[in-house]
Amino acid sequence: MANYIGQAIKRVEDKRFITGKGKYTDDIVLPGMTYAYMVRSPFAHAKINSIDTSAALAMEGVVAVFTGKDIAESGVNGVPCGWQVNFKNGDTMKEPPHPLLVADKVRHVGDAVAMVIAEDRATAKDAAEAIVVDYEVLEAVVDAAKAVEPDAPLVHDDVPKNMCFDWELGDKAATDAAMASAHHITTLEFTNQRLAPNAIEPRAAIGHYEEANDKYTLYTTSQNPHLTRLLLCAFVLGIPEHKVRVVAPDVGGGFGSKIFHYTEEALVTWASRRLNRPVKWTAERSESFVTDAHGRDHVTRAEMGFDAEGKMVGLRVKTLANLGAYLSTFAPCVPTYLHGTLLQGLYTTPAIHVDVTGVFTHTTPVDAYRGAGRPEATYLLERLVDTAAHEMNMDPAELRFKNFIPPFDGVNQPGYQTQVALQYDSGNYEAVLKRALEMLDYEKVRKEQAEARKNGRLIGIGFSTYIEACGIAPSAVVGALGARAGLYESAQVRVQPTGKVSVYTGSHAHGQGHETTFAQVVADKFGIPMEDVEIVHGDSESVAFGMGTYGSRSLAVGGSAIVKSIEKVIEKGAKIAAHKLEAAVDDLEFAGGKWTVKGTDKSIAFGDVALTAYVPHDYPQGLEPGMDFSSFYDPANFTYPFGCHIAVVEVDPETGKVELKRMVACDDVGNVINPMIVDGQIHGGLAQGIGQALFEEVIYDESGQLVNGSYMDYTMPRADDLPMFETDRTVTPCPHNPLGVKGAGEAGTIGSTPAVVNAVVDALSHLGVRDLEMPLTPERVWRAMNK
Amino acid sequence: MGIPIQVTVNGKTHQHEVDSRLLLVHYLRDVLRLTGTHIGCDTSSCGACTVHVNGLAVKSCTMLAAQADGAEITTIEGLASNGELHPLQEGFREEHGLQCGFCTPGMIMTAAQLLADNPQPTEAEIRHALEGNYCRCTGYHNIVKSIQHAANKLNS
Numbered sequence: 001m002a003n004y005i006g007q008a009i010k011r012v013e014d015k016r017f018i019t020g021k022g023k024y025t026d027d028i029v030l031p032g033m034t035y036a037y038m039v040r041s042p043f044a045h046a047k048i049n050s051i052d053t054s055a056a057l058a059m060e061g062v063v064a065v066f067t068g069k070d071i072a073e074s075g076v077n078g079v080p081c082g083w084q085v086n087f088k089n090g091d092t093m094k095e096p097p098h099p100l101l102v103a104d105k106v107r108h109v110g111d112a113v114a115m116v117i118a119e120d121r122a123t124a125k126d127a128a129e130a131i132v133v134d135y136e137v138l139e140a141v142v143d144a145a146k147a148v149e150p151d152a153p154l155v156h157d158d159v160p161k162n163m164c165f166d167w168e169l170g171d172k173a174a175t176d177a178a179m180a181s182a183h184h185i186t187t188l189e190f191t192n193q194r195l196a197p198n199a200i201e202p203r204a205a206i207g208h209y210e211e212a213n214d215k216y217t218l219y220t221t222s223q224n225p226h227l228t229r230l231l232l233c234a235f236v237l238g239i240p241e242h243k244v245r246v247v248a249p250d251v252g253g254g255f256g257s258k259i260f261h262y263t264e265e266a267l268v269t270w271a272s273r274r275l276n277r278p279v280k281w282t283a284e285r286s287e288s289f290v291t292d293a294h295g296r297d298h299v300t301r302a303e304m305g306f307d308a309e310g311k312m313v314g315l316r317v318k319t320l321a322n323l324g325a326y327l328s329t330f331a332p333c334v335p336t337y338l339h340g341t342l343l344q345g346l347y348t349t350p351a352i353h354v355d356v357t358g359v360f361t362h363t364t365p366v367d368a369y370r371g372a373g374r375p376e377a378t379y380l381l382e383r384l385v386d387t388a389a390h391e392m393n394m395d396p397a398e399l400r401f402k403n404f405i406p407p408f409d410g411v412n413q414p415g416y417q418t419q420v421a422l423q424y425d426s427g428n429y430e431a432v433l434k435r436a437l438e439m440l441d442y443e444k445v446r447k448e449q450a451e452a453r454k455n456g457r458l459i460g461i462g463f464s465t466y467i468e469a470c471g472i473a474p475s476a477v478v479g480a481l482g483a484r485a486g487l488y489e490s491a492q493v494r495v496q497p498t499g500k501v502s503v504y505t506g507s508h509a510h511g512q513g514h515e516t517t518f519a520q521v522v523a524d525k526f527g528i529p530m531e532d533v534e535i536v537h538g539d540s541e542s543v544a545f546g547m548g549t550y551g552s553r554s555l556a557v558g559g560s561a562i563v564k565s566i567e568k569v570i571e572k573g574a575k576i577a578a579h580k581l582e583a584a585v586d587d588l589e590f591a592g593g594k595w596t597v598k599g600t601d602k603s604i605a606f607g608d609v610a611l612t613a614y615v616p617h618d619y620p621q622g623l624e625p626g627m628d629f630s631s632f633y634d635p636a637n638f639t640y641p642f643g644c645h646i647a648v649v650e651v652d653p654e655t656g657k658v659e660l661k662r663m664v665a666c667d668d669v670g671n672v673i674n675p676m677i678v679d680g681q682i683h684g685g686l687a688q689g690i691g692q693a694l695f696e697e698v699i700y701d702e703s704g705q706l707v708n709g710s711y712m713d714y715t716m717p718r719a720d721d722l723p724m725f726e727t728d729r730t731v732t733p734c735p736h737n738p739l740g741v742k743g744a745g746e747a748g749t750i751g752s753t754p755a756v757v758n759a760v761v762d763a764l765s766h767l768g769v770r771d772l773e774m775p776l777t778p779e780r781v782w783r784a785m786n787k
Numbered sequence: 788m789g790i791p792i793q794v795t796v797n798g799k800t801h802q803h804e805v806d807s808r809l810l811l812v813h814y815l816r817d818v819l820r821l822t823g824t825h826i827g828c829d830t831s832s833c834g835a836c837t838v839h840v841n842g843l844a845v846k847s848c849t850m851l852a853a854q855a856d857g858a859e860i861t862t863i864e865g866l867a868s869n870g871e872l873h874p875l876q877e878g879f880r881e882e883h884g885l886q887c888g889f890c891t892p893g894m895i896m897t898a899a900q901l902l903a904d905n906p907q908p909t910e911a912e913i914r915h916a917l918e919g920n921y922c923r924c925t926g927y928h929n930i931v932k933s934i935q936h937a938a939n940k941l942n943s
Contacts, residue, residue: 010880017888018876018895020823020863027822122808200827200835200923201889252825252889253923285828511887511924680883680929687926711832711921719917719927724910748926 004520004530008676012530013515022250025204025219026282033206034063036268036281037124039114039131040290041106044140044362044704045153048104048113048133055130056116061123064275065131066267067114068103076100076270079261080235081327084482085165085336085358093165093358096156098326098365100236100263100270106135107155107325108363109706110290115267117279140362140704144322145299147359155325155360164323164358165332169340169420175353178314182305186388192376193774194297194322194698195691196714197369199510201252202283203292207268211276215243218269222248223258223508224548227485229540231261231329237270244269248538251510255688256368257292258510259550260329264291289709294698295369297322298335298376304349304384310394312349312403317380319356324365331367332358337481338373338469344418345381346429346465346642347403352419362704368550370688371749374468382464382754383771390765396463396758397437404429404465410735415637422469424640425742428668431730433465436644436666439726445648453766458651458785459661460763464644464755470743471556471639471734488634489553490545491561493522493569495627497614499607501526501533503565506546507558508538511684512745513677514554520673521559521739525566526606527593544630552743555673556639556734563738564631572627573609579620580604580612639734639742643667645686645751647759656782658694658760663752664726670734670742678744683725685748691717692749693756695775715775792856796821797865805852811845812836814852815862823863823892827921834920837893838862844900846893846919863892866899874937875899884933886924894920898934907938 016022053065078098085093102111114131118124139153146152147162155162179185206219216239222228225246233241251258268279283291298319305314321335340354371378385403389396405416410426417423440461449459472478475486492504503522507514519533526533536542549558570590577595578585581602588595596603612619613627648662663686672678695715699708708714733740753774760776761769769784789804796819803818815821815838824847827833836847839861866873875895878884885891894917901908901916908916913934914927922930 011883013888014880014885017885017891018863018872018879019867020821020892022823022888024822024825024889026826027816029817029820121813122806198923199887199889200833200921201825201887202827250888252827253887255923285830285833513886676883680886680925683926683928684886684924685926688923710830711828712830716921716923717926718921719931720911720914722914722927724931725926725928 003524005524005673007674009516009520009530009674011513011516012519013513024201024250024252025206025221028206028219030206030208030278033278033280034117034119034275035121035124036271036279037116037128038112039116039128039133040287041109041111041113043106043135043137044109044142045138046106046135047138048102048106049136050134051114052132053114056127059123059127059130061119062127063117063119065114065116066101066271068099068101071099071101072103076238077236079263079266080231081331082329082484083333084484085167085332088166088168093332094159094163095327096159100267109704110287110364112263115271117271117275142361142363142700142702142704144297144320144359144361147361148320148357155362159360162360164327164360166357167336168353168355170353171351171419172353174351175314175316178351179303179305179316182313183308184306184392185303186384186391187303188380188383188387188771189301190771190773192296192298192300192379194366195295195369195696196289196698197255197257197292197295198716199253199255199257202285202288203258203262204282205265205268206278206280207272208278209273209276215245216269217245217247218265219247219249220265221251221258223251223254223510223550224546225508225538226506226540226546227548228261228265232266232269236266245541248508254510255370256295256372256550259548260293260367285711286709289714290364290706293328293365293367294324295366296376297366300380302380302384304388306388306392310392310399310402312347314351315343315349317343317354321356321358322361322363322366323358324361324363326365328365328367331365333482334368334373339377341420341422342374342377342467342469343381343420346405346467348405349419354420363700370685371746374746375689375750375753378464378466378750379754382466383757386463386758387770397433397442400433400463400465401430409732423637425637426732426735427640427642428730428732429465429642432642432644432666432668435728435730436646436664439664439666439728440646456653458653458763460649460759460761462647462755462758462762464751464758466751467640467642468746468750469638470552470641470746471635472551472553473638474636475634485547486634487547488632489547489558489561490630490632491558491565492544492628492630493562493565495569495610497611499528499532499610501528502536503533503562504536504543505558505562506543506548507554508549512549512554512681513674517555517673517677518559518562521562522566525563527591528606552745555739555741556737556743557633557635559739559741560635560737561631561633564633565629568629568631569627575620575623576609576612577604636736639670641667641669641742641744641747643747643751645755647755649756649759649763651760651763651781656778656785658776658781660690660723660756662726663690663723665748665751666728666730667747668730668732669744669747671731671740672729673741679727681744682727682748685746686725686752687717687722689749689752690722690756693753693774693776697775790853792853794855794858794860796860797862807853809852810848811850811852811855812847815847821862821864825889825892827889832921834897835890835893837896837920839896844897863895866895874940875934878933878937878940882929882933882936884925884930890920890922894922894930902938902941906942
């Protein structure tokens with residue numbers, strides 16, 4: 001029995017999804033439910049002179065209309081920011097309020113000014129159209145570089161130059177000196193463009209206040225229901241936490257965009273008490289585009305210095321990070337501590353300095369999107385390395401081998417201390433590049449490329465060797481860096497009297513397959529069938545607490561918390577087993593689902609011990625009955641997955657269209673519990689990373705209109721845009737968590753983007769093309785090659 | 788005043804008076820409470836709402852409920868028969884063709900149409916047939932394999 005870890009077990013959650021029985025937030029209908037529709041600003045920046053709701057209120061079926069004035073008068077707060085980054089001079093970052101409904105001035109297209117609640121969705125929408133808002137349109141600024149100019153319009157009157165913070169990391173003097181004496185410097189200036197996360201399930205929330213119990217339930221599309229409850233109760237509505245249950249049922253993808261506490265969650269909760277009826281809000285896709293936090297949007301200048309042998313001597317980076325109109329929950333940490341701290345990459349660069357300025361603009365807030373800061377760091381590093389290789393006439397793989405940090409396992413060799421605060425846990429960077437080159441058959445593909453070029457065909461090969469910091473994070477460390485939350489995870493393991501096991505985890509699955517992976521771990525550790533294990537998540541009433549799922553942390557942090565509770569069960573079980581077997585605890589071993597007296601055939605099964613714990617007639621003296629343990633796990637360090645992605649592309653010389661012919665990925669995510677699920681995570685990540693390279697970009701015009709805010713206009717990869725992916729792994733276990741796992745959710749997205757761009761530049765390098773702005777649309781590529 | 792319609796959904800006949808502007812997808816979800824059919828966009832671009840109307844895969848957000856009068860409709864809930872999963876449902880499970888599950892019903896209903904038209908499609912034909920359906924989780928790799936799995940099963 002049992003030996004689930006490492007096996008490609010089919011997912012236990014699939015049955016409900018393939019039969020149409022998943023239960024997503026919008027699927028829930030409660031008795032007496034009403035429907036909310038938001039009136040949103042069509043302007044990026046405008047003063048609200050007046051709002052006339054009378055026509056809407058007069059419509060049949062309209063239950064209520066609330067405006068920013070109602071919200072202001074009710075005394076509730078706006079949604080808070082969960083991370084503080086200080087100015088270089090020590091001043092606290094600028095943190096303007098983000099009200100639930102705006103009363104005075106709108107600051108981005110989609111800013112909500114009123115909420116209509118009606119008996120049905122269509123009536124709510126009709127009534128919203130009957131609300132007349134008198135706006136005085138003001139000049140807007142959407143571009144981070146323009147927002148810091150002296151005469152730029154201000155997003156918030158009390159935030160000079162629209163600067164939220166300025167921040168730096170690394171040794172500036174040492175870096176400047178290294179760059180001054182460098183033999184060669186490669187410089188790139190580019191925009192890492194704004195992206196829309198676009199989980200296919202739009203956000204939704206249902207507030208349900210029950211007067212009889214004075215209790216609230218919020219159903220919401222969240223990656224972290226407990227965090228939402230904490231922010232909602234303690235910071236926004238000021239209601240006692242024990243009066244609020246937050247449920248995140250099946251959630252249709254998140255990619256970061258469902259981490260954050262959004263205004264609509266608070267609004268439906270607040271309104272349900274006002275009306276004493278359930279209130280449901282479901283975003284339309286066009287609303288998602290203007291209200292789900294966006295990702296990326298960095299304007300960067302990056303320089304990498306080399307000595308005469310091609311060894312990296314210095315890295316200097318300056319970035320303007322567009323934060324949008326308000327601070328979303330974790331916005332300030334993304335361009336700073338999730339970006340600047342990753343600039344060591346896989347290389348031994350001895351001097352690094354990064355300077356980041358966070359800027360407000362009249363755009364949708366920007367926050368963590370799959371990878372969050374690490375894709376931006378990897379993009380600039382890996383574009384610099386391939387560009388430098390071209391400039392120095394070196395092979396890009398060779399240049400990487402020359403500069404890699406040598407292998408270290410974190411046990412026999414210490415972790416690697418970077419120049420930018422982090423200490424990598426374990427790594428073998430040469431191995432992933434070597435394996436990826438084998439998978440690609442590098443020499444052969446280079447020959448084919450040369451041959452094709454003679455025939456006028458444009459084939460390119462692009463590399464990316466990346467590292468990321470996952471499994472966030474040690475609470476004390478992130479606290480010191482400005483986090484206003486701890487970043488541990490909780491798990492309760494309840495062994496039922498019959499030996500069946502219920503596990504309550506604070507992690508949340510929205511596609512990751514926790515119900516399978518976590519059950520594999522539990523079943524193996526107890527030596528019981530997987531069918532005897534259930535994984536419960538997503539409900540603050542059943543799960544004690546949780547920090548949720550983001551930053552590829554579920555298995556590394558949430559899984560470790562489960563292991564801690566499992567160990568407590570086994571320790572207690574041993575006492576019961578010793579009593580029953582009339583042996584000393586030290587003489588027992590636990591394996592294969594039973595405790596055995598070493599060297600004998602005397603044993604007692606897990607289920608019998610569980611039953612004894614609940615029917616403690618013949619029981620160790622002084623031992624409590626029951627078999628139910630909770631644990632909190634606070635990691636000792638981040639985890640550091642790494643890998644190598646190689647793209648092979650062909651560019652159509654007539655049209656500039658890029659065909660991605662091959663995508664090779666060799667990733668090292670530490671130990672693997674379910675290789676099928678890990679491969680799936682890598683595939684999806686690759687697709688999103690390729691999407692950024694080739695297709696995706698949120699485009700604002702100068703007045704702040706989001707001009708491609710629909711699925712007809714915003715291009716995401718479709719099935720026929722992508723090849724079959726070629727994936728493999730090396731395994732370098734994480735030395736500091738009990739499962740040795742590092743996390744796999746973001747790896748694909750982080751590594752793939754620069755590989756694809758590097759490949760296209762490589763295909764066109766002989767035509768004088770040195771850099772291209774993402775996304776690499778046919779028009780951009782064609783213009784570059786025909787310059 | 789509503790428009791009277793009679794539709795057969797997953798073998799069961801329903802009669803309702805519907806608002807003239809009610810979309811078929813809202814009828815299925817809100818009136819019949821068949822919530823396996825999902826809504827992912829408002830421009831008929833994502834395919835999450837795909838169902839079969841008179842044997843053809845249709846995005847149910849592109850059609851009014853009133854237009855479905857007299858139609859035979861199959862949704863994801865009606866695809867399995869006698870407790871036996873459809874080979875596509877099995878294929879998606881076997882090949883890990885889904886993660887969050889939100890696009891899955893539409894993907895499966897679209898793929899069912901493909902296999903009805905073309906029982907042994909090539910990889911390129913599968914990818915082309917899925918052009919109207921977005922998935923943000925899988926990168927389509929395992930969806931293609933899932934459909935190949937089902938095709939092989941149906942042809943064996």
